[in-house]
Amino acid sequence: MSYDRVFFGGTIITLDESNPIAEALAVKDGLIAAVGDYKDIQPNIGKDTEVIDLKHHTMLPGFIEAHSHTIFTAQYDLMYTDVGGYKYNTYSSIQNKMKEVIAGTAKGEWCVFTGWDVELVPDLPELSANYLDTTFSAEVNIMVITQNGHSAYANNAALSLSHINRDTPDPPGGTYVRDKHGNLTGQLLEEPAISEVLQQVLLPNIKKFVEAIKYTLKEYARAGLTTTTELDLALPEARFGDILTSGSQYLDSLLQALREEAAHLPTRLAYYTVVTKKCIEEKSPMGFKGGSRLWHAGVKLFADGSPHCGTAAIKRPYLYSDLTEKLRFPPPPNYGKLNWTYDQLLNQVKPYHDAGWQVAIHAQGDRAIDQVLQVYGALGGKNRRHRIEHMGLASEDQLAKCALLNVGPSMFVSQLYYYGKTFSNDLLGKDYTDNWAPVDVAFKYGCNVSLHQDTPAFPGPPQPLASMKTAVTRTHKDDGTTVYGPNHRISVHQAIQAYTTGPAWQLFRENELGRLKVGFRADLVILSANPYIVDPMKLDDPNTIRVVETYIDGHCNQIWM
Numbered sequence: 001m002s003y004d005r006v007f008f009g010g011t012i013i014t015l016d017e018s019n020p021i022a023e024a025l026a027v028k029d030g031l032i033a034a035v036g037d038y039k040d041i042q043p044n045i046g047k048d049t050e051v052i053d054l055k056h057h058t059m060l061p062g063f064i065e066a067h068s069h070t071i072f073t074a075q076y077d078l079m080y081t082d083v084g085g086y087k088y089n090t091y092s093s094i095q096n097k098m099k100e101v102i103a104g105t106a107k108g109e110w111c112v113f114t115g116w117d118v119e120l121v122p123d124l125p126e127l128s129a130n131y132l133d134t135t136f137s138a139e140v141n142i143m144v145i146t147q148n149g150h151s152a153y154a155n156n157a158a159l160s161l162s163h164i165n166r167d168t169p170d171p172p173g174g175t176y177v178r179d180k181h182g183n184l185t186g187q188l189l190e191e192p193a194i195s196e197v198l199q200q201v202l203l204p205n206i207k208k209f210v211e212a213i214k215y216t217l218k219e220y221a222r223a224g225l226t227t228t229t230e231l232d233l234a235l236p237e238a239r240f241g242d243i244l245t246s247g248s249q250y251l252d253s254l255l256q257a258l259r260e261e262a263a264h265l266p267t268r269l270a271y272y273t274v275v276t277k278k279c280i281e282e283k284s285p286m287g288f289k290g291g292s293r294l295w296h297a298g299v300k301l302f303a304d305g306s307p308h309c310g311t312a313a314i315k316r317p318y319l320y321s322d323l324t325e326k327l328r329f330p331p332p333p334n335y336g337k338l339n340w341t342y343d344q345l346l347n348q349v350k351p352y353h354d355a356g357w358q359v360a361i362h363a364q365g366d367r368a369i370d371q372v373l374q375v376y377g378a379l380g381g382k383n384r385r386h387r388i389e390h391m392g393l394a395s396e397d398q399l400a401k402c403a404l405l406n407v408g409p410s411m412f413v414s415q416l417y418y419y420g421k422t423f424s425n426d427l428l429g430k431d432y433t434d435n436w437a438p439v440d441v442a443f444k445y446g447c448n449v450s451l452h453q454d455t456p457a458f459p460g461p462p463q464p465l466a467s468m469k470t471a472v473t474r475t476h477k478d479d480g481t482t483v484y485g486p487n488h489r490i491s492v493h494q495a496i497q498a499y500t501t502g503p504a505w506q507l508f509r510e511n512e513l514g515r516l517k518v519g520f521r522a523d524l525v526i527l528s529a530n531p532y533i534v535d536p537m538k539l540d541d542p543n544t545i546r547v548v549e550t551y552i553d554g555h556c557n558q559i560w561m
Contacts, residue, residue, distance in 0.1 A: 002046025003028050005522075005554055008038050010054025011530050014516035015061050015500050025059065027522040030553035035516055057548055058530040060496065061516050062226025062523035063464045066503035067360075067389055067410045067452035070220060070269060071230040074212040076114050076456050078204055084115020084147055085418075086459035091123045098136060107139040110158075110201045117147040118326055119308065119422045120459065126326055127153040129186025143197055149457040150306035152188045154197050159184060162197045171196060173302060173339040177328070187328060190305050190339070191232075203250055210257045217267045222559045223462040224547040226523040227268040227503070227513060231300055231360060231389065234274035255294075262293040266550070266557045268523075270297040270507050272360055275352060292521070297507055298358035298387075301348060302339055304368035307392065307427055308419075312364035313338045313371075314393060316432070323426035336365050346375045353379045353386075358508070360387040360410075369398050373405070382406035387506060390454075393432060396441050403445035408506040410450045411498075413437035413474070414467045418459055420476040420484045434485035439471050443494055450503035451495065468495035468531070469539035480537050492532050492539075522554035 003026040012022040014035060024041045026034040034041045045051060076082070081101050083094045102111050118124045125131065132142045132155035141158040145151075159165070166182055174192030177185045188194045204212070220228050234251070258269075273296065289296040305311025310318050310329030317333040318324060330337075340348070349359055363369045369391060376386050382405065390412040391398075402409050415423065416436060424433040442449040451471055455462045466477070472495050474484045483489070490498075504514030512521050529545040538544040550557045 001028065001033075001044055003033055003041070003044050003049050005050045005052065006041060006045055007052045007054055007059060007524075008041075010056050010526075011058045012054075012516065013058060013060045013496075013530075013532070015497065016515045016517045019517070022516070025516060025522075025524075027554035030522055030555075032516060032518055032520050032522050035518060054526065058527045059516070060525050060527065060531075061500045061514055062525045062550055062552065063224045063499045064227040064450070064503040064507070064514060065220070065225055065452050065462065065464065065499070066229055066387075066408075066450035066506045067231050067412075068220075068229050068455050068462065069232055069457065070216055070228050070455075071213055071233060071271070073456045074209065074216040075204070077216065078209065078212040079201070080112040080114045080145075082115045083113045083144075084459055085117040085120025086115070089121060091121060091125065094121065094124070095135075102137050102140050102142070105137075105140050108141070108157075110141045110143070111137075112143045112145065112198070112201060114145045114456065115147045115459070116144050116153075117459070118323070119419055120147070126328065127186065129154060129156045129159060129184060132186065133157075141200070143201075145194065146308065147457065147459060148306045148308040149194075150190055150311060151309040152194045152197070153186050154188060155186065158197055158200070159186065161200055164196060185328075189309060189311060191302065206250075206253050206257050209254060210261060213258065214261065214265065217265055217269065218557070218559060220462050221266040221550045221552075221557045222547060224464055224525040224527070224550060225267055225462060226525065226550055226552050227270070227507070227509070228462075229297070229507075230269065230271040232274060233271045258294055259291070262291055265293055266552065266559070268292065268513075268552070269294050271295075272298045272300040275299045275301055275348060292512075298360055299352050300389075301345070301359065301361045303345060303361050303363040303372050304336060304338055304365050307336075307364060307415075307423065310334050310336060310427075312336045312392065313367035314365040314428075314432070315367055316429075319427055319429055321426040323422060336367070338368060338371060340371075342371055342374060345371060346378060349375055350379060353381060353384060356384075358384055358386060360389055362389045364390045364392045364412075366393040366395060366398070369394055373398060373401050373407070376405050376407055377401070385506065385508065390437075392436050394438060394441070395435075396438070399438070399441045399447060400445045402442070403447050408448050408450065408502075409442050410452055410503075410506065411437045411439050411442065412454060413439055413451060413471045414453045414458060416474055416484050417466060417470045417477050420474075420482070421479070424484065435488065436484065438485070438488040439494070439498065440488045440490050443490060448502045448505040449498050450506055451498040463540060464499050465531070465545060466540035468492070468499065469536060471495045471498065472536045472539070475537070477540070492536060496531065522551060524551040524554075526550070 024038040171192035175189040177187035304313040313336040
């Protein structure tokens, strides 16, 4: 047997404890056929074998991001205008961009802006429906979605078109914010409320949408990812309650078009749908349905909101500050909000659990994490590998319980990269911030943990190496001296595990992804330097370490072409 492809001439880090470092790696039919010394692999190099010199670069298993929103990212890029703090640093520049876009939009049409972030752009004004009307337009439908995605603002035209008025009841799990007189302010909290407006926006042509998704996945591949996820796949019509025909048909058409392109996608894509009756009817077995490139991994719910808008459910109150006032947090003392009672959440999760689905529940605050663990504990069934998403304020006891219940924590330590300062000084306080996303504790109890950045609900493009840096250093991107919880720093090896072996387990793919091991799929990332030996503070510096190439099933993605 001759190999299809052989790599040599660099450092090959396998994440396989029985064979951690290798000189060479061989691929046959999309699988890893040999990993070891070059002299042992050389005899099976044939005349048609492609031999690739790594040129002293470092190869690892392709990175896996267990919590992202790749399809949403494509939708944002295709349909909306980004005004986030990654691109802009003043209100003047953002205002000019918004006015430019609105000026080119006809009366009655939509302008949706994303990335509004008072924490990164401090001179942003307080938004309201009236402010959007008077400053921008009362005739164009305007919606501004915050960077974290849990809060948005709509002008009066958009609210009217969505049939939302002062007498409209809040949707389950969401809030139409009102002033002290009961009038709508234009602020929308949480996805159920945001979706009632966003569903009015015409969805894109399927072919264009698929091309946008393929482009987005190439951006993920350029970051070193070979498997990524969409953790909230649903159309606004189908988002809360029974499936509506229009939403269901569009979603089915989109997924069918993606399946037809699956063999050409530059990353694998696992998706989780917002819970619907269809999930129960299909009775998918334990989180797997579909092919090796595109599959339906589970279902998603929300137990609470976001610390950026004061809706993550916490046990100690948020700080009261100028920033919380500007962000329009609920009045103090504010402990955030659970989206459901325990019985409501249990009754929502149980049908999907019983039907064999893996369930992933968003829970940022410690109160929400308690509730989710109580629900999972009542259901049993360790083989489901249920997940908790973000786990920002997880305690040691809660992570110990995750290990006991075989629950996979997907942790959002990356929040510290941009928001460590505002968390500590203005929103949560020093103690909560120093204990934000204690990844070390998850490892201590043997959890199969993953790290993520939650793109596009996080500034900028996906950057797994920056996420690893944050987990290892626990520093803000612009301040290498202030460490938020030095006791919770992890090793580079653990950070890499949280982007390889941990997420592979969470996605039920630990026997084929996440390690460079014979029989595993040849999903590979080549880096310009060895992350184990570079300065951890420079893991986010492309001049120090960058992604050279990725391979999926042994085929080169040609990510820079």
